[in-house]
Amino acid sequence: xxxxxxxxxxxxxxxxxxxxxxxxxxxxxxxxxxxxxxxxxxxxxxxxxxxxxxxxxxxxxxxxxxxxxxxxxxxxxxxxxxxxxxxxxxxxxxxxxxxxxxxxxxxxxxxxxxxxxxxxxxxxxxxxxxxxxxxxxxxxxxxxxxxxxxxxxxxxxxxxxxxxxxxxxxxxxxxxxxxxxxxxxxxxxxxxxxxxxxxxxxxxxxxxxxxxxxxxxxxxxxxxxxxxxxxxxxxxxxxxxxxxxxxxxxxxxxxxxxxxxxxxxxxxxxxxxxxxxxxxxxxxxxxxxxxxxxxxxxxxxxxxxxxxxxxxxxxxxxxxxxxxxxxxxxxxxxxxxxxxxxxxxxxxxxxxxxxxxxxxxxxxxxxxxxxxxxxxxxxxxxxxxxxxxxxxxxxxxxxxxxxxxxxxxxxxxxxxxxxxxxxxxxxxxxxxxxxxxxxxxxxxxxxxxxxxxxxxxxxxxxxxxxxxxxxxxxxxxxxxxxxxxxxxxxxxxxxxxxxxxxxxxxxxxxxxxxxxxxxxxxxxxxxxxxxxxxxxxxxxxxxxxxxxxxxxxxxxxxxxxxxxxxxxxxxxxxxxxxxxxxxxxxxxxxxxxxxxxxxxxxxxxxxxxxxxxxxxxxxxxxxxxxxxxxxxxxxxxxxxxxxxxxxxxxxxxxxxxxxxxxxxxxxxxxxxxxxxxx
Amino acid sequence: xxxxxxxxxxxxxxxxxxxxxxxxxxxxxxxxxxxxxxxxxxxxxxxxxxxxxxxxxxxxxxxxxxxxxxxxx
Numbered sequence: 001x002x003x004x005x006x007x008x009x010x011x012x013x014x015x016x017x018x019x020x021x022x023x024x025x026x027x028x029x030x031x032x033x034x035x036x037x038x039x040x041x042x043x044x045x046x047x048x049x050x051x052x053x054x055x056x057x058x059x060x061x062x063x064x065x066x067x068x069x070x071x072x073x074x075x076x077x078x079x080x081x082x083x084x085x086x087x088x089x090x091x092x093x094x095x096x097x098x099x100x101x102x103x104x105x106x107x108x109x110x111x112x113x114x115x116x117x118x119x120x121x122x123x124x125x126x127x128x129x130x131x132x133x134x135x136x137x138x139x140x141x142x143x144x145x146x147x148x149x150x151x152x153x154x155x156x157x158x159x160x161x162x163x164x165x166x167x168x169x170x171x172x173x174x175x176x177x178x179x180x181x182x183x184x185x186x187x188x189x190x191x192x193x194x195x196x197x198x199x200x201x202x203x204x205x206x207x208x209x210x211x212x213x214x215x216x217x218x219x220x221x222x223x224x225x226x227x228x229x230x231x232x233x234x235x236x237x238x239x240x241x242x243x244x245x246x247x248x249x250x251x252x253x254x255x256x257x258x259x260x261x262x263x264x265x266x267x268x269x270x271x272x273x274x275x276x277x278x279x280x281x282x283x284x285x286x287x288x289x290x291x292x293x294x295x296x297x298x299x300x301x302x303x304x305x306x307x308x309x310x311x312x313x314x315x316x317x318x319x320x321x322x323x324x325x326x327x328x329x330x331x332x333x334x335x336x337x338x339x340x341x342x343x344x345x346x347x348x349x350x351x352x353x354x355x356x357x358x359x360x361x362x363x364x365x366x367x368x369x370x371x372x373x374x375x376x377x378x379x380x381x382x383x384x385x386x387x388x389x390x391x392x393x394x395x396x397x398x399x400x401x402x403x404x405x406x407x408x409x410x411x412x413x414x415x416x417x418x419x420x421x422x423x424x425x426x427x428x429x430x431x432x433x434x435x436x437x438x439x440x441x442x443x444x445x446x447x448x449x450x451x452x453x454x455x456x457x458x459x460x461x462x463x464x465x466x467x468x469x470x471x472x473x474x475x476x477x478x479x480x481x482x483x484x485x486x487x488x489x490x491x492x493x494x495x496x497x498x499x500x501x502x503x504x505x506x507x508x509x510x511x512x513x514x515x516x517x518x519x520x521x522x523x524x525x526x527x528x529x530x531x532x533x534x535x536x537x538x539x540x541x542x543x544x545x546x547x548x549x550x551x552x553x554x555x556x557x558x559x560x561x562x563x564x565x566x567x568x569x570x571x572x573x574x575x576x577x578x579x580x581x582x583x584x585x586x587x588x589x590x591x592x593x594x595x596x597x598x599x600x601x602x603x604x605x606x607x608x609x610x611x612x613x614x615x616x617x618x619x620x621x622x623x624x625x626x627x628x629x630x631x632x633x634x635x636x637x638x639x640x641x642x643x644x645x646x647x648x649x650x651x652x653x654x655x656x657x658x659x660x661x662x663x664x665x666x667x668x669x670x671x672x673x674x675x676x677x678x
Numbered sequence: 679x680x681x682x683x684x685x686x687x688x689x690x691x692x693x694x695x696x697x698x699x700x701x702x703x704x705x706x707x708x709x710x711x712x713x714x715x716x717x718x719x720x721x722x723x724x725x726x727x728x729x730x731x732x733x734x735x736x737x738x739x740x741x742x743x744x745x746x747x748x749x750x751x
Contacts, residue, residue, distance in 0.1 A: 194707065354724075
């Protein structure tokens with residue numbers, strides 16, 4: 001709760017329909033690049049910020065989820081509307097700033113009209129007047145202001161025109177707000193029946209008819225594109241029935257073409273994925289190299305002792321395994337941001353809605369699922385855009401099956417192990433196959449889970465897909481960057497601490513209790529002694545006790561306790577599997593005369609009891625299969641719990657996906673062996 | 679009576695009524711589909727569903743099952 005002094009600071013909330021320029025205004029006023037998405041979710045996170053100091057306004061500034069109306073449809077929508085009326089931390093807002101696309105007055109005025117009826121102090125900000133001007137029209141602020149009895153300001157988000165006027169009006173309204181009584185604010189209820197909604201729209205249409213004015217010819221000449229627009233003006237008598245943006249219609253006749261549309265969609269998606277790998281790879285290698293050299297630096301320059309190893313193997317390697325994925329996540333969200341800001345993602349959602357609806361999902365599930373290929377955490381959060389609860393929960397349910405970037409190093413290692421070195425392209429094909437397979441699996445799982453939806457999700461509200469297709473525009477780089485930044489931040493700050501923490505626990509388990517192992521030192525170099533010490537330490541560590549405990553589960557799938565330990569450690573995050581394998585195998589392999597590569601030590605590893613080769617073709621493929629299915633990411637579990645509002649779904653996810661992983665690995669390994677592939 | 683779901687490609691229609699028994703009817707109206715408005719079917723998705731309708735100067739993608747409650751004159 002806020003303290004008394006906090007209560008003196010006024011609260012200003014930005015509201016507005018999706019695509020009304022709300023976030024642009026928020027960024028303009030706060031300078032902080034926070035991007036919000038339209039999410040009627042169970043967890044409502046309003047972005048909060050303060051005004052830039054140059055505006056000299058002392059107030060909390062909130063950015064709310066994009067909504068069309070304040071009459072909630074579902075329980076989830078009710079939560080977001082309720083926290084607009086009274087924010088759980090900041091209370092009732094003193095002032096609302098409602099953004100309106102001036103080309104869409106007749107649709108967008110509904111929201112401020114409802115809010116004014118509720119008793120709020122509202123300032124209307126008209127955006128995108130430059131686009132309106134191209135159509136030969138302008139809006140009269142005073143007409144809207146008089147009709148709705150509130151202040152109206154025109155602001156251009158790109159040229160910053162009108163911001164000073166807005167600041168002035170905010171100050172004026174804040175003084176007025178001090179005197180008014182917030183208790184008069186009541187939830188807007190009168191729109192419950194259809195006639196009221198029709199009446200409200202009629203009133204709005206009357207206002208709109210008066211508000212649009214043609215720009216005089218002299219003014220038009222001042223516009224660069226004067227000639228082409230004059231013709232529009234002539235046949236455009238002022239009414240509220242514009243046709244949508246002409247260029248958009250032209251582009252859509254290709255991108256939403258009944259045949260080409262879907263093909264282009266598939267190509268765009270294909271290019272998106274291939275570019276992640278091509279673009280991210282050099283950066284990931286760079287991050288990797290940086291942390292390896294940091295690690296070596298520490299080991300070489302400090303006395304070997306538990307603290308040195310804590311810093312090098314625990315903290316530095318742990319941080320490295322968090323940061324190595326940042327390039328991939330950055331690039332995927334960058335591309336997603338570009339596609340979203342250009343207006344294409346909404347079309348993608350429309351194109352894929354029908355197939356997804358067959359398995360109980362929604363066109364809106366598409367973007368979250370796509371994000372799942374980078375990292376499940378921002379993906380699960382992005383599922384808030386799905387208004388239907390059942391569809392949202394089902395989307396969250398299958399997101400962990402998307403091949404996230406953390407699985408990539410595991411696959412890369414195992415594929416490199418499996419294929420001959422002179423044919424690297426085979427690896428690319430296998431990797432592509434893994435992605436396709438995981439997509440097919442997630443479709444199957446979604447369809448199956450959908451059959452049990454009543455028991456699992458306990459929600460059965462009517463499915464709906466109504467989505468505005470915004471006019472195409474050139475993406476605004478700053479908003480793409482802020483979107484990318486915030487999604488990556490979600491990964492670093494939510495997943496990061498858990499991955500790092502688990503790496504430290506893992507380090508502890510592999511280091512203790514045998515801190516100072518006694519090994520033969522005669523005739524060995526310092527490096528060899530260190531390796532022998534590490535091997536001995538690990539062999540008598542807590543981790544090996546744990547591994548031996550789960551040995552009975554590992555034998556049926558052709559693996560031993562060392563892989564078992566690595567699989568357990570992969571629950572911190574999947575990529576820890578590789579570093580854990582490295583720790584376990586580099587030091588226990590017989591090839592300790594020289595620093596062997598991880599691949600070589602894997603080739604030489606033997607099952608201790610039988611002396612058979614541990615990483616056979618069958619077990620390696622088995623491991624790939626295991627990683628396709630298993631949910632081994634504590635951060636995902638944590639976010640899933642938060643977003644679904646309970647433990648039921650995350651526990652089911654862990655149980656179903658992990659047992660499925662074990663079962664499928666069992667079948668794969670033993671099936672391959674049955675056909676003579678070892 | 680025809681509905682918006684039955685419009686042909688690039689065909690216009692004027693809304694006469696919204697079937698309020700449909701669970702999405704309120705949401706549809708909040709997007710600006712009210713009696714008297716002229717709408718036009720702009721695009722159909724590859725699988726014929728959803729469809730893109732122009733209303734009040736913007737494009738809305740909507741499932742056919744929901745467009746079915748938009749009655750035309």
